[in-house]
Amino acid sequence: MSALGRGMAETTEAQAFRDSLRSFVQREIAPHVDAWDEAGEFPRALYRRASELGLLQLGYPEALGGTPCGLRWRLIVSEELARSGSGGLLASLFSHNIGLPPIVAQGSPQLQQRVVPPVLAGEKIAALAITEPSGGSDVARVKTHAVLEGDHWVIRGEKTFITSGLRADWLTVAVRTGGPGAAGLSLMAVPGDAVGLHRTPLKKMGWWCSDTATLHFDAVRVPAANLIGEPGSGFRQIMGNFNGERLLLAAGSLAFAEVCYEDALDWARQRETFGVRLVEHQVIRHKLMDMRMHLRATRALLSEVVQLHDDTPPGVPLAPEVVADICLLKNQATQTLQFCADQAVQILGGMGFMRGTRCERIYREVKVMTIGGGTEEIMKELAARQLG
Numbered sequence: 569m570s571a572l573g574r575g576m577a578e579t580t581e582a583q584a585f586r587d588s589l590r591s592f593v594q595r596e597i598a599p600h601v602d603a604w605d606e607a608g609e610f611p612r613a614l615y616r617r618a619s620e621l622g623l624l625q626l627g628y629p630e631a632l633g634g635t636p637c638g639l640r641w642r643l644i645v646s647e648e649l650a651r652s653g654s655g656g657l658l659a660s661l662f663s664h665n666i667g668l669p670p671i672v673a674q675g676s677p678q679l680q681q682r683v684v685p686p687v688l689a690g691e692k693i694a695a696l697a698i699t700e701p702s703g704g705s706d707v708a709r710v711k712t713h714a715v716l717e718g719d720h721w722v723i724r725g726e727k728t729f730i731t732s733g734l735r736a737d738w739l740t741v742a743v744r745t746g747g748p749g750a751a752g753l754s755l756m757a758v759p760g761d762a763v764g765l766h767r768t769p770l771k772k773m774g775w776w777c778s779d780t781a782t783l784h785f786d787a788v789r790v791p792a793a794n795l796i797g798e799p800g801s802g803f804r805q806i807m808g809n810f811n812g813e814r815l816l817l818a819a820g821s822l823a824f825a826e827v828c829y830e831d832a833l834d835w836a837r838q839r840e841t842f843g844v845r846l847v848e849h850q851v852i853r854h855k856l857m858d859m860r861m862h863l864r865a866t867r868a869l870l871s872e873v874v875q876l877h878d879d880t881p882p883g884v885p886l887a888p889e890v891v892a893d894i895c896l897l898k899n900q901a902t903q904t905l906q907f908c909a910d911q912a913v914q915i916l917g918g919m920g921f922m923r924g925t926r927c928e929r930i931y932r933e934v935k936v937m938t939i940g941g942g943t944e945e946i947m948k949e950l951a952a953r954q955l956g
């Protein structure tokens with residue numbers, strides 16, 4: 569039973585990048601994740617460190633302090649950071665990857681310059697706020713509303729389950745600026761220190777070191793220029809933004825599933841029961857092979873969908889079939905994660921239930937992957953609709 573391959577040949581440059589990330593995770597993250605999880609947060613200084621290593625900047629324009637590149641490079645970051653076994657760390661450290669893209673794509677040049685470079689430098693934190701207490705799946709029914717009063721928008725409403733919600737310096741917020749339905753939605757950049765913005769922390773099943781919050785907008789005033797794109801363009805922007813988020817969630821899920829396989833295999837090779845190593849029991853070997861089968865299939869699909877994504881020129885909308893494939897890939901990857909986390913904890917036995925093992929944390933963090941960024945049910949629905 570050999571180690572898992574990457575599914576496709578990587579360039580020397582990509583391999584070197586992967587190796588440098590692996591040692592960063594081993595030296596600067598893995599030894600601390602348990603303590604960060606128990607503390608409910610990781611040090612803010614980690615954003616600067618991630619920027620020093622060039623991780624926050626990947627995929628953003630040079631003019632805004634970024635490093636333009638294909639999605640593959642970001643996936644390498646997701647995969648290698650997943651080796652820490654902490655989904656919460658990935659979610660918060662990279663929340664800018666869901667908060668910034670609308671600003672980069674549609675924000676005014678002044679707004680872009682104000683928001684993006686400090687976030688990519690690790691000095692500020694960005695987040696995305698769409699979900700509301702009344703629901704997250706049906707984005708077209710967002711209730712938080714913004715009214716133009718003179719040269720300011722005045723926002724009233726509530727958002728919930730927002731990653732980096734407490735610490736974010738900039739929030740990209742979905743608001744209703746027009747009538748009911750998708751056509752009435754807009755996106756707006758709201759500074760974290762805006763008067764009237766109140767934030768409350770939430771406790772969760774997993775992702776403990778990630779900050780998750782409810783946000784109350786009590787007549788929050790933001791300059792008219794903080795509108796991102798045209799009024800009414802919010803729904804289209806949100807849907808486009810979801811594609812990148814779902815691909816990254818799929819890559820992260822697969823990487824966590826691979827960690828489960830590796831840890832289960834290691835354990836099965838060392839642990840002895842009934843006078844032989846676990847791996848010598850056929851039942852255990854078969855569990856490992858079932859895990860590997862799911863992992864290999866998911867990796868192949870991920871490689872294909874990433875290729876389709878990267879073949880689409882920047883600025884050109886993805887073809888409906890590609891959007892459908894991204895939705896199905898997210899489900900494939902999260903189901904693989906569910907299966908592998910379950911099998912791994914079983915193979916580790918009581919040790920799999922103990923804090924401090926990667927499998928224990930990953931098992932607790934499985935569910936959020938099938939819910940965040942669009943639930944499993946909504947992914948199927950959206951894929952079916954794309955295919956007509």
Ligand SMILES: Cc1cc2nc3c(=O)[nH]c(=O)nc-3n(C[C@H](O)[C@H](O)[C@H](O)COP(=O)(O)OP(=O)(O)OC[C@H]3O[C@@H](n4cnc5c(N)ncnc54)[C@H](O)[C@@H]3O)c2cc1C
Pocket residue numbers: 695696697698699700702703704705706728729730731732772775780936939940941942943944945946949
């Ligand atoms: C830890 C965490 C972090 C998050 N971070 C963010 C963030 O940073 N920003 C943000 O905006 N949101 C965030 N979310 C919210 C997340 O995107 C939503 O939870 C998700 O979209 C589902 O919305 P909901 O929870 O309101 O469930 P609902 O929309 O109320 O759905 C409840 C259930 O019903 C199912 N369902 C709904 N409609 C249908 C249908 N038509 N057919 C079949 N089944 C249906 C859903 O699949 C789900 O199983 C986060 C969530 C979590 C848990």
